Amino acid sequence: MALTDTHTHLYLREFDADREKVIQNALDAGIERMFLPNIDSGTIEAMLKLCRSYPKSMFPMIGLHPGSVKENYVDELKTVREQALTGGFIAIGEIGIDLYWDKTFFPQQQDAFEKQIELAKELNLPIVIHARNSFQEIFNILDKHAGSGLRGVFHSFTGGLAEAAKILKYDFYLGINGIVTFKNAGLDKVVSQIPLNRLLLETDSPYLSPVPKRGSRNESSHLIYINEFLAKLLSVSPDQFAEITSANASELFKQI
Numbered sequence: 102m103a104l105t106d107t108h109t110h111l112y113l114r115e116f117d118a119d120r121e122k123v124i125q126n127a128l129d130a131g132i133e134r135m136f137l138p139n140i141d142s143g144t145i146e147a148m149l150k151l152c153r154s155y156p157k158s159m160f161p162m163i164g165l166h167p168g169s170v171k172e173n174y175v176d177e178l179k180t181v182r183e184q185a186l187t188g189g190f191i192a193i194g195e196i197g198i199d200l201y202w203d204k205t206f207f208p209q210q211q212d213a214f215e216k217q218i219e220l221a222k223e224l225n226l227p228i229v230i231h232a233r234n235s236f237q238e239i240f241n242i243l244d245k246h247a248g249s250g251l252r253g254v255f256h257s258f259t260g261g262l263a264e265a266a267k268i269l270k271y272d273f274y275l276g277i278n279g280i281v282t283f284k285n286a287g288l289d290k291v292v293s294q295i296p297l298n299r300l301l302l303e304t305d306s307p308y309l310s311p312v313p314k315r316g317s318r319n320e321s322s323h324l325i326y327i328n329e330f331l332a333k334l335l336s337v338s339p340d341q342f343a344e345i346t347s348a349n350a351s352e353l354f355k356q357i
């Protein structure tokens with residue numbers, strides 16, 4: 102089985118004590134590729150160091166996470182741009198709008214999202230979107246870029262059928278993680294309506310560990326539980342679903 106974890110933050114300090122073991126667990130479980138979304142200027146160095154240590158398995162993205170959009174976001178965006186221009190990144194991410202915790206910087210979040218979309222278009226890179234309590238706000242911005250060749254994924258998708266339909270209309274992908282295995286989430290009913298060629302697998306480690314590991318620190322090897330759950334839901338074999346979703350990842354993240 103060859104799986105791709107399209108969203109994993111293995112460079113974070115949650116893994117400082119046992120990072121190599123965690124990565125070996127993932128490789129042993131058949132997670133051949135791990136895509137690392139950036140958060141802000143404070144995470145770039147650790148992320149790139151990890152990618153240098155595992156050049157065949159770890160691939161970095163560059164971007165400013167909406168949760169890190171503060172007073173200094175213009176400087177942060179300069180750093181994103183400088184880094185992006187050096188090359189070697191598979192996507193602009195993670196970027197988007199998060200209105201769950203704090204709406205203080207909503208205008209700045211909108212501006213940062215749009216500027217990073219422009220950067221992705223300039224460099225012909227896909228975007229990895231973080232959307233939390235913000236589908237409509239994100240759709241309003243994406244609508245302005247419809248038909249421009251912009252491509253991307255809604256990572257950690259948790260919307261309903263209406264949101265999924267809108268995303269499919271953009272020709273974007275949906276990143277599905279451990280939330281789909283949670284009872285009462287209801288996400289399984291939505292995912293079963295989505296064409297297989299639009300689905301990507303992700304863990305979002307260290308967050309959102311899937312059943313049967315729910316509540317523990319998440320790691321990329323747990324992707325096998327998400328793959329098994331979805332394969333069953335969608336009536337394909339785990340091997341087939343791994344192959345389909347890895348091919349989808351290669352299609353979107355063409356740089357690999």
Ligand code: NI
Nearest residue numbers: 108138195305
């Ligand atoms: Ni993330």
